Amino acid sequence: MKTPVFFRTAIRALPLLLLACSPKTDPNPIANGEADFSRYVAVGGSLTAGYMDGGLYRASQLASYPNLLAQQFRFAGGGEFIQPLFSEEQENGSGYLQPTTLNPLQLAPVSDRLALRSSSPTLYTKFSGENQNFGVPGLRVTDVATAGYGAAGSNPFFERLLPTGQEQKTYLAYVSEAKPTFFTYWLGNDDLLGYVASGGTRPLSTLADFTTGTKQLFDALAASGSKGAVGNLPDPTLLSLLRSPAELMAYRNDKVGPYWIATGTGEVRVANETDRILTTADSIGYLSAAGFPKGFFKIYPLQNADVLDADELLQLQQALEGFNAALRTEASARDWPVADLNALFRKAKQGYLDYDGTRVETDLFLDGQLSANSISSFDGVSLNPRGQALVANEFIDAINRAYQSQLNRLYVGRYTALRQGK
Template identity: 30%
Template sequence: MKNKFILVAALAIGFAGCEPEFENEVNAAYSSGEADFTRYVAVGNSLTAGYMDGTVSRVGQTYSYPNLLAQQFALVGGGVFTQPSFTEDVNNLGGIAGVPGFGNRLVIDASQNRPEPIAGTSTVTLTPQAKAYNNMGVPGAKSFHLLAPGYGSQAGLLTGTANPYFVRHATSSTATVLADAMTKNPTFFTNWIGANDVLAYATAGGAQANGVTPAADHNATGNLNPVTYGFNDITNSGVFNNVYTNIINTLTINGAKGVVCTIPSVTSIPYFTTVPFAPLSPTALGGPTNITALNTQLYGPLDAIFTALGEPNRINPLTATAANPILINDADATDRSAQITGALTPTLGATTAAAFGAVFGKARQATSGDLVVLPASSVIGSTNSAAPAGININGVTFPMANRWVLTSTERAKVAAATTAYNNSIVAIAASKNLAVADMNAVMNKLITGLKIETNSIYTANYFSGSGTEGQVLFSLDGVHPNARGYAVIANEFIKTINAKYKSSLPLHNPTYFPGISILPTN
């Protein structure tokens, strides 16, 4: 978006009538086919930049899928491929010094058995490089940001109109990402933009984070002016279509061929699928005695109130025989603050009843249709210092804030926008006879297991220990691939290119690429 996005393209696309060639194999028949890779340019966001483990680092950037593609293009006449310089990242920590929210890369501290930022002070600075590169992926960029003058202006950082990553290499304070990309006069391009147009809304927990300005779905608001959008807003699909058309018209103006990518569904990435909606085991709740007390003092009375108001399953008593769902605050739920206050006043008194009404007025238990975001794992069951005494355990006696859960209603908005964007991407690509890498389709295959050419099987799971580390394609931020994941992505591009442009390019062998960084101590 930091917040950003994810994986891969059509598994069904392969080499016609032959076994796949891997990078370690020698084959004099490699060919560029109908494509010209002399000047390859990649535009996009964090996925294109090689972002992983929550940042761009010197070593991590070398595994960006455009860099891996360029290595194979070089076998058939591809030219020099450049990426924004991270040579100052001497200790490979990533981050950006002095910029809040842009911290060091995540690692697993084996002594603590948890992910955490690697120790040390970032040496990456905002020193302007004033240079266009072949890899013009900018972490955090939405579709319309590629056309925004001043997106690389250091002064714009103070007003929120600029991006620190583009500030580092924009050719001028008024340059646009797309214009800088076009100075390379591409003969071939890849374009994977649009994930952030909807992903930022989803990773922020959807429509409203408690105490923060609500995010908006501009398909619903009809707002066609992206200058007025907040970062977490969903881009209007009409705006996306117009912007994407402009981007593709520009990239192809001199006859360049290329590949565009569909946007994966948020339901297929570990950031939204790792933490279950019902994680509260009887043991975690303190056993049967404590569960009975919770039901008597809290869950039972709330269930009775909601049932009387026609919402019998909004909150149910806890069970001592299975895992229970967390309590959440739902921005779209009917506000029952007044009814709760009135019902509880005779037994609790007006002041305490009013406090309960304020806390639980928009509360409900999570369901299988809700997605709990990855960072919530460290919040569930913790004490909320801002909550009233006695009902201050997050997810148990105090509803989880909106930012920790993408509700089923919010999830539907994300799905609708993703579908609209992908329809535009496919249609616009067809109008220019461009190849389409269907990353959305392959990401959905990862949910049940994706078998690649080496017979390795990968899943869309989060790191859960060294025993399954080899099957994980995602980095520790739960959104972006690790190096092995980027190799799989590059291969899907290659298969798409070979099929569309009659090229003969070898695949990378993902098993040769590293997975998660595990340190004995940090």
């Protein structure tokens, strides 16, 4: 069933490109330093897999930062990088959101050329053979030792990676078989995003469980003696999914206010500028049986699941700080560098010019208008190809500093900021 998403906004005139071309790099071999890139493996969750626009599909997989890194590694002794790509015949994979109209912007799910082999439970076409991108959409650190995580009815993205009959294998066991010479690790975003997307109603992973899972995966990667780089976790409040009341009013072009919300403690009050409202709260303004528009009256407020109030935001920040401290401590103990992706996203939230002159912003909408410079995909949570290229560059910088390699950075302006529908 199609459930279009509406963004009530004007749109700047801007080019909507298809997937950008590959970056230009020096064809001559470059120094790999102390790193051996001959067998590169990427460990992570949604963003590592290339999840984009609310789904995973062939073009998004090709735009993933591990694939972009592998292209640069090839000039420093890197080998072939094999991803679990959806076939060209089933290129739309799980499906994703694409524009159907541009003003106002309306999104609808793609429904053709999908890789579905079952809709109940959801199962995707199996991928068989060698794999080096271990990114699994939805994977949390606290899931890595869970037997049956790849079974039918659990995570279909992991299920498609496992051979038939091995669905009880844990993600930890899957990684333990990898034997890379070099790896990147960026896992933990989904431990935070589930809480954010639910308005704080879904529990956060505990720090103890997060630390245990991190240690287990790090030990598995260290067992082969490989070198690697770890990415820390960006603050989810920097993403386009959340808005302050003032930002949401401009984003929706609402002429009246304020918004009324129900907090996590059950209090009903006017939303203030310390609260964050989910842009997915698309029931705002719906009329009750008595004729009251939702969110604009105390008797018909936005529900707790639509809002992160100040207390819930504090819990989120405490979890983020604890998770990043655990990643930093465990990486330091193994002499692995940490790419500071949290700092990158904070800088992008303010807007800045990248070294190639490209303007970079996190917000999908600025001042009520669609941004041509955003690194967010249409779901407001995951990254578009330009955002993936920025992440790749942050890893490249960390790798070059730690291992004295001379990998070339990507020109992020060559990568698409917004994607046009078919």
